[in-house]
Amino acid sequence: xxxxxxxxxxxxxxxxxxxxxxxxxxxxxxxxxxxxxxxxxxxxxxxxxxxxxxxxxxxxxxxxxxxxxxxxxxxxxxxxxxxxxxxxxxxxxxxxx
Amino acid sequence: xxxxxxxxxxxxxxxxxxxxxxxxxxxxxxxxxxxxxxxxxxxxxxxxxxxxxxxxxxxxxxxxxxxxxxxxxxxxxxxxxxxxxxxxxxxxxxxxxxxxxxxxxxxxxxxxxxxxxxxxxxxxxxxxxxxxxxxxxxxxxxxxxxxxxxxxxxxxxxxxxxxxxxxxxxxxxxxxxxxxxxxxxxxxxxxxxxxxxxxxxxxxxxxxxxxxxxxxxxxxxxxxxxxxxxxxxxxxxxxxxxxxxxxxxxxxxxxxxxxxxxxxxxxxxxxxxxxxxxxxxxxxxxxxxxxxxxxxxxxxxxxxxxxxxxxxxxxxxxxxxxxxxxxxxxxxxxxxxxxxxxxxxxxxxxxxxxxxxxxxxxxxxxxxxxxxxxxxxxxxxxxxxxxxxxxxxxxxxxxxxxxxxxxxxxxxxxxxxxxxxxxxxxxxxxxxxxxxxxxxxxxxxxxxxxxxxxxxxxxxxxxxxxxxxxxxxxxxxxxxxxxxxxxx
Numbered sequence: 363x364x365x366x367x368x369x370x371x372x373x374x375x376x377x378x379x380x381x382x383x384x385x386x387x388x389x390x391x392x393x394x395x396x397x398x399x400x401x402x403x404x405x406x407x408x409x410x411x412x413x414x415x416x417x418x419x420x421x422x423x424x425x426x427x428x429x430x431x432x433x434x435x436x437x438x439x440x441x442x443x444x445x446x447x448x449x450x451x452x453x454x455x456x457x458x459x
Numbered sequence: 460x461x462x463x464x465x466x467x468x469x470x471x472x473x474x475x476x477x478x479x480x481x482x483x484x485x486x487x488x489x490x491x492x493x494x495x496x497x498x499x500x501x502x503x504x505x506x507x508x509x510x511x512x513x514x515x516x517x518x519x520x521x522x523x524x525x526x527x528x529x530x531x532x533x534x535x536x537x538x539x540x541x542x543x544x545x546x547x548x549x550x551x552x553x554x555x556x557x558x559x560x561x562x563x564x565x566x567x568x569x570x571x572x573x574x575x576x577x578x579x580x581x582x583x584x585x586x587x588x589x590x591x592x593x594x595x596x597x598x599x600x601x602x603x604x605x606x607x608x609x610x611x612x613x614x615x616x617x618x619x620x621x622x623x624x625x626x627x628x629x630x631x632x633x634x635x636x637x638x639x640x641x642x643x644x645x646x647x648x649x650x651x652x653x654x655x656x657x658x659x660x661x662x663x664x665x666x667x668x669x670x671x672x673x674x675x676x677x678x679x680x681x682x683x684x685x686x687x688x689x690x691x692x693x694x695x696x697x698x699x700x701x702x703x704x705x706x707x708x709x710x711x712x713x714x715x716x717x718x719x720x721x722x723x724x725x726x727x728x729x730x731x732x733x734x735x736x737x738x739x740x741x742x743x744x745x746x747x748x749x750x751x752x753x754x755x756x757x758x759x760x761x762x763x764x765x766x767x768x769x770x771x772x773x774x775x776x777x778x779x780x781x782x783x784x785x786x787x788x789x790x791x792x793x794x795x796x797x798x799x800x801x802x803x804x805x806x807x808x809x810x811x812x813x814x815x816x817x818x819x820x821x822x823x824x825x826x827x828x829x830x831x832x833x834x835x836x837x838x839x840x841x842x843x844x845x846x847x848x849x850x851x852x853x854x855x856x857x858x859x860x861x862x863x864x865x866x867x868x869x870x871x872x873x874x875x876x877x878x879x880x881x882x883x884x885x886x887x888x889x890x891x892x893x894x895x896x897x898x899x900x901x902x903x904x905x906x907x908x909x910x911x912x913x914x915x916x917x918x919x920x921x922x923x924x925x926x927x928x929x930x931x932x933x934x935x936x937x938x939x940x941x942x943x944x945x946x947x
Contacts, residue, residue, distance in 0.1 A: 369825050378779060378824040379786070379801075380817060381809030390818060393879050397822065400880055401768045404838050407845065414840035415847060417669050417699070418655035418896020419921075424698040439562050445793035454788055457800040 369394050463488035464625040468682040472530040482533025486515035489535045493626040496947045501599045502621035506580040514577040530685050532575030537627035539618050540581045543662035552596035553586045555785050555792045555811030565662020567673050567690045574689040583617030586813045588666045590614050591885035595815045604945040609869035612642030619646035622676045630676040635667050637889025639674045640901040644864035644914025647903045650676045651683045654921050655896035656701035659694030667777035670893040680932040684709035706925035716929035723758035723857035734867040740913045741863045744904045760849040766891035772826050772839035779823030847895040854920045859930045864901040864914035898924050902931045903940035
């Protein structure tokens with residue numbers, strides 16, 4: 363990371379499934395290069411042998427004591443939120459040819 | 460009773476118990492105040508006066524029947540637009556969730572209802588809680604009631620501004636990197652972020668799950684303690700929530716604990732970038748503690764200057780993953796240009812998200828991407844542990860740590876809008892606390908010459924809320940900053 367950092371925005375935007383205009387990309391490009399340059403501060407730290415920390419406390423997998431059926435939402439409560447629905451199902455554009 | 464809207468929870472609880480006022484009267488006072496000032500402040504995205512008054516009426520009926528629930532019964536509490544309240548809009552100040560209405564209550568809301576609180580309105584914020592000025596809201600820009608030309612801080616800017624303007628008796632916010640404490644400092648109110656896991660995140664729209672915490676805004680430290688007692692606890696619906704440890708009768712304990720304490724002052728928080736008036740103000744606060752017999756210990760948190768880069772790697776990585784759920788399929792904005800699966804995702808997300816959210820999704824996706832993961836994300840996680848170790852070492856010597864909450868008072872609107880890095884540095888004194896999972900509170904500590912509020916941050920040990928509240932309460936009770944209100 364010693365060279366000036368640079369993000370290939372088209373590549374990353376595709377990974378993130380995010381459509382952006384050329385103007386947005388141009389503006390973002392300069393800003394992100396500044397931010398990545400700032401991140402380079404981290405390279406000065408010796409992290410040999412340091413255990414990575416993903417969480418504030420030690421967390422463990424949680425097992426539920428058997429499956430307890432409880433109240434659920436009526437289908438129409440959930441499909442009501444969808445941009446498009448029909449017969450209590452979410453409608454999406456055709457995804458298979 | 461024209462000033463009911465500026466009273467504290469404990470004052471109102473006493474008045475309610477003595478029959479000197481009613482919840483309907485308090486709630487109406489808050490509704491009237493909001494109607495009078497919110498055109499200037501713009502703290503609320505939506506309100507539901509009818510619903511609030513119905514809750515207030517139910518509270519008054521409970522009390523009349525001799526079944527009052529406790530200090531929060533009948534108290535109107537404003538809610539940040541990132542927490543689910545059944546049958547109310549939940550938009551996260553984003554176009555992405557423009558038409559979303561919550562089918563359920565977040566756990567913290569359930570607990571407030573069980574305590575009798577009146578749930579009141581939806582408070583503005585930076586879109587998806589990403590920002591430090593509330594300028595990233597897709598709907599409106601909230602003003603700081605102390606100077607309408609300046610920002611209220613963020614991301615919980617609506618929650619802080621509503622408190623300063625008397626539009627609620629208390630409010631809830633969320634704090635991922637300082638989003639409660641920084642706006643509390645800039646608006647001259649109390650704001651508190653609990654130990655990670657103390658309050659369930661169920662019903663909070665996820666931004667960075669290993670950092671996000673719900674917490675209260677209040678007029679006094681005691682009120683914040685009352686709210687924390689009502690909301691804390693392990694929740695089966697959030698596997699990262701934790702059963703509280705140690706003293707949790709905070710409101711009673713803060714009156715009994717009188718110190719003197721050993722208080723750490725980290726040299727790193729008084730260096731480059733701090734406003735001279737803020738520095739002088741916090742040094743004066745530290746001198747006050749010394750005058751009360753507290754031992755002031757110079758401590759070092761050597762990795763704290765790395766907290767900003769670590770945070771913006773960890774938080775954006777988690778955000779890029781959490782925000783993948785907004786895909787235009789089940790409940791978010793869907794583009795009319797969606798022709799197939801791919802454009803359904805890309806166009807809907809491109810139209811629904813604002814600039815800062817896009818910036819963070821791109822950054823987070825990049826630091827997790829093949830070839831860069833080790834250099835950025837993994838390294839940041841390792842430095843995160845070094846930041847925690849710094850605090851652990853410091854807390855071997857001291858009971859609590861004192862710092863400024865924000866390096867500067869409220870800045871002018873638009874001043875940092877095109878300089879994301881400058882905006883990110885607004886959080887320089889608050890984010891290490893989130894990375895380490897510790898509790899911290901911002902308490903008003905005075906004003907600049909131009910009349911803008913300044914906040915003192917008290918950082919506690921993990922689950923050390925009782926001591927942290929007591930340290931903050933001692934300062935608050937010896938000064939009158941918390942009682943001052945802006946002219947609107």
